[in-house]
């Protein structure tokens with residue numbers, strides 16, 4: 001297998017070559033435990049089967065599959081982490097079953113087709129990293145007809161939230177602009193250079209950074225002011241690379257349950273392990289990254305703050321359209337647009353009823 | 364001019380495209396003030412001259428040169444910061460003198476040769492970023508015979524220091540190893556996977572990160588236990604690209620002035636503005652990043668911690684050889700090796716007198 005293209009390596013793959021980072025993912029037990037259950041409680045799906053683990057990292061999912069009775073597991077990993085995975089597999093007595101292959105799944109060759117593809121490919125807000133592309137390439141290259149994907153389905157959600165984080169970011173933004181004002185004063189006084197002509201450029205840059213970039217957060221369910229809208233569902237067996245590469249455009253409706261100012265939206269995802277239509281799982285596992293009183297997975301949720309806030313009243317609804325587009329400069333990052341307005345009978349709906357469009361970067 | 368090669372852009376150039384980062388450098392007034400003085404107190408060097416600013420960033424040094432009376436300033440900048448520079452130049456009434464060109468200095472063409480090249484190219488420990496290469500390319504392509512470089516000379520230093528930071532890093536390293544022990548226990552208990560075979564790999568990785576990577580620090584002069592060794596001097600007018608690309612190997616001797624354990628070495632640099640032999644500056648400016656009771660420049664110093672510490676007695680000397688090599692994967696980062704031993708009549712010198720070799724990454 002060929003090494004990843006060099007920019008992509010610099011931007012994306014290099015962190016995965018550290019055990020420290022693999023450990024971070026492994027010790028997210030909601031995550032690792034969900035895969036463990038999905039495999040170990042569905043051994044019938046794995047027993048005697050040929051499995052491909054796309055992006056095996058430490059080798060953990062390949063080991064689960066082998067323990068569940070797979071006849072053969074191909075564990076493909078782009079980075080040098082493959083060497084640690086190989087050692088782990090040997091040390092756990094599974095070298096006869098698991099074959100670790102270093103390379104990208106786009107370029108390696110396998111001696112046979114597989115019954116099951118397992119992969120933990122999800123990024124922030126599901127789509128960041130665009131690693132699902134690689135799983136679909138693997139599916140199209142290597143999965144037998146009737147074979148199944150673990151996970152098999154994914155969903156995206158958006159909900160209105162209350163959050164002090166939004167205020168903090170606004171304060172930080174204002175602090176940064178005050179810093180700039182002092183700075184331009186110093187530059188004039190010390191060096192006779194007037195930098196005022198760049199005020200707007202600096203504001204634009206800082207606004208993007210502080211207000212128009214989504215942030216990781218561990219949102220508590222009590223912060224939700226309304227019901228989450230499930231705005232996108234993927235059937236991983238049938239979605240195409242072209243569909244994934246195209247802009248995601250979806251309508252949403254979030255019913256408001258509590259009155260108050262909406263500080264922003266919280267976005268998150270879940271994935272389901274349902275096997276394939278020909279071979280459904282016996283026990284269906286759900287890995288959810290929804291706001292959870294017991295704490296977030298390592299993905300947390302992504303928050304998109306509103307500026308100014310949106311006033312809503314219980315009984316209203318926030319409706320609109322969300323667009324998720326890959327960045328031209330880096331297809332692993334995204335731009336999100338949320339066009340939204342408040343509908344309902346309340347006075348708030350009347351004043352907040354015009355369409356607002358908010359844009360965010362997912363970095 | 365061609366855009367920088369894509370990996371290099373992802374790794375290196377992209378941060379310079381933000382005003383926020385340019386501001387960080389500009390408001391380091393030891394830095395910006397040194398260039399201001401070097402130019403404004405040597406107007407004779409600039410008056411009526413043609414100047415090239417390599418990596419103009421915000422355009423600041425080009426503006427200084429124009430204010431000092433340059434006939435023409437070519438201000439070359441690789442990133443889109445060039446657009447802000449152009450606006451700043453216009454707004455400050457210097458559009459007739461300063462021409463901002465977006466591109467790398469390796470690839471742009473200029474209509475004439477220049478009398479002076481000014482550039483702020485220094486990275487951590489002077490050499491990180493390897494931007495001096497670009498200045499030398501510019502010198503060889505564009506500087507008239509007898510022309511001068513601002514700055515014209517650079518020096519590197521190493522000194523023995525006392526530092527609680529070294530203890531902190533060791534504690535963090537130990538904490539990280541304890542974290543790993545707990546983690547492997549959980550992995551065994553939860554999933555029946557034994558990760559013990561990767562203990563040594565994890566230790567290696569964390570050791571590199573915590574103990575064998577140099578760190579930014581604002582060292583106070585009172586932390587120095589001995590006299591700094593100036594182990595390298597560059598005459599920027601004559602040093603060649605080949606010399607820069609080759610490993611730097613230099614001997615050093617640091618006289619110990621205070622007894623005690625040496626927790627590590629502190630490395631730093633200075634640059635001098637001396638003009639050229641044909642055209643020396645009237646007023647020689649020094650920009651130093653040495654430990655300073657009034658606080659560090661944005662470069663701070665680089666600290667290289669020792670593990671275990673080195674016991675020394677006043678009157679001893681620490682002697683040895685330092686090697687600085689560029690990383691194969693990324694020529695803008697380096698690896699530093701410090702081979703050292705204690706010499707002198709004291710008992711400490713007798714026990715610590717064997718050669719020790721410490722290796723570090725500059726990231």
Ligand SMILES: Nc1ncnc2c1ncn2[C@@H]1O[C@H](CSCC[C@H](N)C(=O)O)[C@@H](O)[C@H]1O
Pocket residue numbers: 013016017025026054055056057058059060061076077078079081103104105106119120121131134
């Ligand atoms: N196209 C590709 N080919 C091979 N490996 C890939 C890949 N894209 C991403 N990866 C790898 O996929 C891994 C995703 S992280 C998941 C690691 C492991 N399966 C676990 O669940 O703990 C990373 O190690 C990354 O390097």
Ligand SMILES: Nc1ncnc2c1ncn2[C@@H]1O[C@H](CSCC[C@H](N)C(=O)O)[C@@H](O)[C@H]1O
Pocket residue numbers: 376379380388389417418419420421422423424439440441442444466467468469482483484494497
């Ligand atoms: N090879 C090259 N060609 C053109 N610009 C370069 C370059 N290498 C680095 N640069 C630019 O050089 C700048 C160095 S930072 C210094 C900025 C400015 N001269 C000041 O003193 O404040 C960055 O903006 C970087 O983008």
